[in-house]
Amino acid sequence: MSSHIETLPPQSDDILVIVNAGSGKKSGAEKHVAMMDRIEGHKGVTIKRMSPNMDITEFAARGVADGFGTIVAAGGDGTISGVCAGLSGTDVKLGVVPLGTFNFFARSLGIPQDPCEAWDIILAGHCRRVSIGEINGKRFLNNASIGAYATVLQVRENIYERWGRSRLTAYWSVIKAMSTRYRSLRLRITVDGTVHEIRSPMAFVAVRPYQLEEYGLPGVQSIREGEMVLYLAPTGGRLNLLLTALKVLNRKVQQDKDYTMLTGSEIIIETFRRKRLVAWDGERSQMSDPFHFKMLKDDLNVIVPARAMPVP
Incomplete structure (x- = not known):
């Protein structure tokens, strides 16, 4: 796998943020609020908060079909995995805001554990192609x-x-x-x-x-x-x-x-x-x-x- 980083032209400048507020530790609530304050009102950003019965993969795939250039997964590895399944094989940018307990995927990519710092990385837009796994058609990170x-x-x-x-x-x-x-x-x-x-x-x-x-x-x-x-x-x-x-x-x-x-x-x-x-x-x-x-x-x-x- 190449370690080359590039900035690719997105489908559009619009950003869809899918948030799982239930991820991670309760002690991270203040940082989560600070992140949401920074995101809300940002031009071209649409926020979708997850509910327990939400099919996150289907919603992410719909975001791709709707032309969002960037889709952000704000949550733990399970949340990010669900979003990734909807983006699999496309050129749509995946943004990651780690809100989970371990955040192995984000940490493996050098993404900051502070949600506001992770959001700043997303706005910068530097991209890398990343490999993932599959078991019986189910993607995993x-x-x-x-x-x-x-x-x-x-x-x-x-x-x-x-x-x-x-x-x-x-x-x-x-x-x-x-x-x-x-x-x-x-x-x-x-x-x-x-x-x-x-x-x-x-x-x-x-x-x-x-x-x-x-x-x-x-x-x-x-x-x-x-x-x-x-x-x-x-x-x-x-x-x-x-x-x-x-x-x-x-x-x-x-x-x-x-x-x-x-x-x-x-x-x-x-x-x-x-x-x-x-x-x-x-x-x-x-x-x-x-x-x-x-x-x-x-x-x-x-x-x-x-x-x-x-x-x-």
């Missing part, structure tokens, strides 16, 4: 997984409702889920034509290097070369899975001992069940087996800082 991590997200929502959204509660949800729920899956995995028969409680596919660097995992160079990285958690019961999760959080995992890693440009996973819960970018839904992963090269036209770090 950072990762997608089958098995234990989808269970973590279910537990996380209950913890968020009680204790609020934060990195601490997110990490606690991992520990709680891994210590109470375990199921080993029979997997047939085909990576670039090579078949692997494996048992594992979780298959985790990454398409962006930033998150791997965050947790000290290998595979960064493979992603930079256009491949996906598949991690398979070890079998051995709940305790072993919990210990592996704790090692990941503390950047102490060891390849071949704590996980198996495979890399390739096309990955197909069969679980011998008609449907399973799949997690991607903090979201989840039921999908049909088999699960076909691929990389969509240079799929998005994303607004980034003029001196953004090189990313795939």
